[in-house]
Amino acid sequence: DAGVIQSPRHEVTEMGQEVTLRCKPISGHDYLFWYRQTMMRGLELLIYFNNNVPIDDSGMPEDRFSAKMPNASFSTLKIQPSEPRDSAVYFCASSSSYNEQFFGPGTRLTVL
Amino acid sequence: AQSVAQPEDQVNVAEGNPLTVKCTYSVSGNPYLFWYVQYPNRGLQFLLKYITGDNLVKGSYGFEAEFNKSQTSFHLKKPSALVSDSALYFCAVRDLNTGGFKTIFGAGTRLFVKA
Numbered sequence: 001d002a003g004v005i006q007s008p009r010h011e012v013t014e015m016g017q018e019v020t021l022r023c024k025p026i027s028g029h030d031y032l033f034w035y036r037q038t039m040m041r042g043l044e045l046l047i048y049f050n051n052n053v054p055i056d057d058s059g060m061p062e063d064r065f066s067a068k069m070p071n072a073s074f075s076t077l078k079i080q081p082s083e084p085r086d087s088a089v090y091f092c093a094s095s096s097s098y099n100e101q102f103f104g105p106g107t108r109l110t111v112l
Numbered sequence: 113a114q115s116v117a118q119p120e121d122q123v124n125v126a127e128g129n130p131l132t133v134k135c136t137y138s139v140s141g142n143p144y145l146f147w148y149v150q151y152p153n154r155g156l157q158f159l160l161k162y163i164t165g166d167n168l169v170k171g172s173y174g175f176e177a178e179f180n181k182s183q184t185s186f187h188l189k190k191p192s193a194l195v196s197d198s199a200l201y202f203c204a205v206r207d208l209n210t211g212g213f214k215t216i217f218g219a220g221t222r223l224f225v226k227a
Contacts, residue, residue, distance in 0.1 A: 004155070031213055043156075043202065043217040056214055091155055098163070100146060101215065103155030 004104035006092050012110045018080040021107045024073055025094030033101060034067055034077050035091040043091075049075065082111045114139045114207045118218035125193045126226050133188040133221045135203030144206040145186045146215070147177055149199050156202060162186065163208075173197070193225045 005024040013019055025032050033048040047057040052069045060067070064083070069075040079086055089108050093101040115138045125131045137143055144163050148156040160171025167179045177188045186203060203218040 033215075042219045045214060045216075048213060050213070056212060093155075095213075098144070100158040100161055101156075102158070103148075105153075105155050 004092055004094055004102050006104035006107050008107060009105060010108050012112065013082055014112050015083055016081045018078065019082045019086075019109060019111075021077040021090050021109070023075045023077070023092030023104060025075070025092070026102055027073070029094035029096045029102070030072075031095045031097070032069060032075050033093040033095075034075070035093065036088045037091060037106070038088045046077070084111045087111050114205055114214075114216050116203050116205045116216050116218040118203055118221045120221050121219075122222045122224065124224045124226065127195050128192050131190050131193045131197070131223065131225070133201050133223060135186045135188065135218060136184050137186060137203070137205040138184060139205060139207040142208045144208050145177075145179065146204040147171065147175070147186075147188050148202045148204060148217075150202065150220070151199050159188070195225045195227050198223055198225045
């Protein structure tokens with residue numbers, strides 16, 4: 001298995017632009033997580049899905065952030081409009097039931 | 113509410129010496145505990161986990177961790193450190209009794225192993 005796949009690996013955009021991050025979980029995993037990592041705040045859980053249904057989105061910072069999982073093999077995290085304080089590394093992870101999470105390589109987002 | 117603390121921002125150890133990275137946790141129910149490692153510009157990688165059973169858990173790359181319920185700790189250990197063990201280590205906890213899959217990660221401890 002190729003593991004969790006994220007794209008793009010790097011994204012540089014200007015304030016106000018829309019940003020879409022993509023994730024393909026490991027086949028057969030029924031949980032998908034989106035995290036944000038910054039030096040100041042560490043690793044934060046933004047949202048997680050179970051069987052494509054959002055379960056807990058309490059970590060989503062504000063309405064500018066949205067996440068979807070239209071099917072078991074694809075999820076997106078969208079920021080609209082983006083702001084400089086959104087600059088971070090965004091990780092997607094997947095797991096099956098009570099097992100450990102497998103993380104993707106991350107997307108490094110820079111908002112100018 | 114569940115929480116996890118890693119009291120040391122950084123741990124320095126000489127190659128060949130034993131290492132310990134500390135972690136304490138707080139949950140209202142039974143804990144499900146993890147250690148992950150992150151190398152530069154990479155995602156987190158799973159090292160080991162504790163759900164139930166033997167308090168000493170063995171994981172990848174020679175690492176082990178000891179669950180101590182009375183001290184609510186789950187320290188990561190390795191008998192002999194390698195330079196290649198230098199990385200950022202995260203302790204994480206999930207509360208089995210909440211019914212959710214929300215995993216809380218500690219702030220991370222950076223391990224430096226000097227040759």
